[in-house]
Amino acid sequence: MIQAPDHPTRDAGFGVYLHWPFCAAKCPYCDFNSHVRLAPVDEARFLRAFQAEIAHVAARTPGRIVSSIFLGGGTPSLMQPATVAGLLDAVAVAWGTTRDVEVTLEANPTSVEAARFRGYRAAGVNRVSLGVQALDDASLKRLGRLHSAEEALAAVAVAASHFERYSFDLIYARPDQTPADWRAELEGAIARSAEHLSLYQLTIEPGTPFFGLAAAGKLVPPDDEAARILYDVTQEVCDRAGLSSYEISNHARPGAQSRHNLLYWRYGEYAGIGPGAHGRLVTPDGRIGTVTERAPEAWLARVERDGHGLTATEVLSAADQGDEFLMMGLRLTEGIDPARYAALKGRPLDAARLDALVGDGLVARLGSGRIATTARGAPVLNAVVRELAG
Template structure:
């Protein structure tokens, strides 16, 4: 049995409004029965706990949706129950995603008192026109006020920005990033704008009303982002995440390092040993499932060794540290020579895109621009 601690993900699916770029499992509802939701989440939590005894939690992540809309007493109840069920590893990281509105910022002190010690704030831009384009409900002033409140309330603070927006110049992004770094947080999540299927932006793009970003422009912005954050002491540790040493998101590292994680709430995914779990996605369907069975599970699937190996490679090669092929082989039973295409690795290494040192394989900075293509070449696991 793996002695590593467990990671727990709790999904809160509700938002005040749906952003045009968002393809997450988020929903707008006129009202939410808070008591019913608290009871249901506690039941879903207890179901997972009964299946994973004896392993403490190393991290908890409240995602969404907009978890900062959760009543702090619900957060407290879930954390109290989680500690009773599993126990907390020393120094557990407890993160909550938050929107930077004044209403939600007013809850930060209560959320910290409930046990949250890290917040991930969805600023998304430091420009009012860009925020309007992105469909955000806050402006820059409100966002920065929320950031200030967060830094006074929580031990650790991260925030998100979206760049490579239509019409965004190199100089404008570099100035925005420099301003972001000046606030002194230990972690930044910096994402290029992508047009996801099923979103409002996808509809606009299909109608020719949202021009695509030129790939060369996006690549140049990506390289500048890495250089600027590294010079500021927050190097990239994952393709879109930057942190001071020791400030990396431990919860997300559990995903990227392919450790066990549990997911509860609508649409949440988990990896429990070699089993993939998926909760019902629509909030009302998830609630009905919990009412009927005591849990929100839609499916549980035992994953084949090759599938687990591929997942571990696809997740781990996003990291600057890369993957340990010998570790993946031990965890999945797949022989190292069946995990990767050695000829492709040799060819890509000569091009300066990947590095292989013993059993450690990693994508170099120039290769991160071509990550999807490289993954297609390198991954060779099969049944």
């Protein structure tokens, strides 16, 4: 049997990300690679293209066993269950999967129905992540969501009836949101969540409608101080409920963390398949970053012509790998192993810089020899990484 190349973070696993780029509507805060199409999507044609790209990437990565699969988007729950089954079958044939492979599908509450969820479960999906985003109708309307709070909670109930593992997302630091409002909303969410919540602070991204509204003064998100108070409320409420933070924006009961996302943050290998997907793979030439064509129809044409939609393959330098490892790993409560950083970067962390960050209360040394950002350091992670990587 062909063995996969060894590398410092091999024990983080090998994952596959499948990007379904289509949505029913484009949210005004979203800068993801998602697209609205008025005509029905030719799922059979796209499935064949996904199968071809999976086979192409698998030929470059022999000896792997897939431990996690994530169907993201876009809105993967707009796919027919048969399409999902075809994707998962292609991954299993190309690489093989572990017996306990985690298979997550993102879903919007507007696209949830019991029959479809039964089909996803039969196809092999064993975890769903619902894009709820808010639990009051006024906020949902402002966020451009197509569902009501009642529909969102009904979707959570449907998910809970079909999957033992499910999660949902909420966005906080919304305009005019008070700490008391957020506390009540979050407590209500926790009462309906089984094991996992993803809680994201609203960011105003260039190129989005929200960016234009903010520039014109028609949308005013909380300032840094107010956003920090909301962040602190998030940690307090979740900790008290037993859903401690395991990553800056993700909270889970013990043992319920998203294995696929942990693979990213622990700097494991993953294949990025589909329009606009990114990957990180280890080859005989070193660790590489891959990018595919973003536009769905252009990606489709490229795959049908070349067998894949890759537009860029870059061998990552030791400096790039070290910096990425820091940026990803220091998002985690468990932090990083400095020896792995040294193996990737080719040199150890600067002791004086690390001591200074520890002295400032931004980084802590853990008993295992690992280092992690503190509650004070997590909100200023970018600055911490810049200092350590310097």
